[in-house]
Amino acid sequence: VSSMRVLVVEDNRLNQKVAVHSLKKCGCTVDLAENGLIATQLIEQTISGSLLPYDVIFMDVMMPVMDGTTATRRIRELERSAPLSYKRNLVIALSANVGPEHVISVKDAGCDGSLGKPFYPSTLRKVLYDV
Numbered sequence: 001v002s003s004m005r006v007l008v009v010e011d012n013r014l015n016q017k018v019a020v021h022s023l024k025k026c027g028c029t030v031d032l033a034e035n036g037l038i039a040t041q042l043i044e045q046t047i048s049g050s051l052l053p054y055d056v057i058f059m060d061v062m063m064p065v066m067d068g069t070t071a072t073r074r075i076r077e078l079e080r081s082a083p084l085s086y087k088r089n090l091v092i093a094l095s096a097n098v099g100p101e102h103v104i105s106v107k108d109a110g111c112d113g114s115l116g117k118p119f120y121p122s123t124l125r126k127v128l129y130d131v
Helices: 013-025 036-048 068-080 100-109 121-130
Strands: 005-009 029-033 056-060 090-095 113-116
Touching (some): 005 013, 013 029, 013 121, 036 056, 036 068, 056 068, 068 090, 068 100, 090 100, 113 121
Parallel strands (some): 005 029, 005 056, 056 090
């Protein structure tokens, strides 16, 4: 866990602080993107080799500019066109909506799992240990 690279895609400042603080406390290297468009640009950089790849992406679902499900679909498209050596990103959706329809929606977008918000630091750490 201590050497993991994590991308937090979240527009809410408080949630950003909680996530970044919790993940850094675990020893992770954390990058932050305020919306899905910035996240997809960072993934393009990991594919090109100009940025180290991420082990986990925590993706907020509801964001301005580009929402999390659209961003995840775009990330999956980018991965399909990436070199064979490129490792698929683990994407965990973050949302206040945790109903069954939501879970199906984020899975259909390509997310590997989801966490409800508000989330606790211990929940983020558990996801990392489960990876």
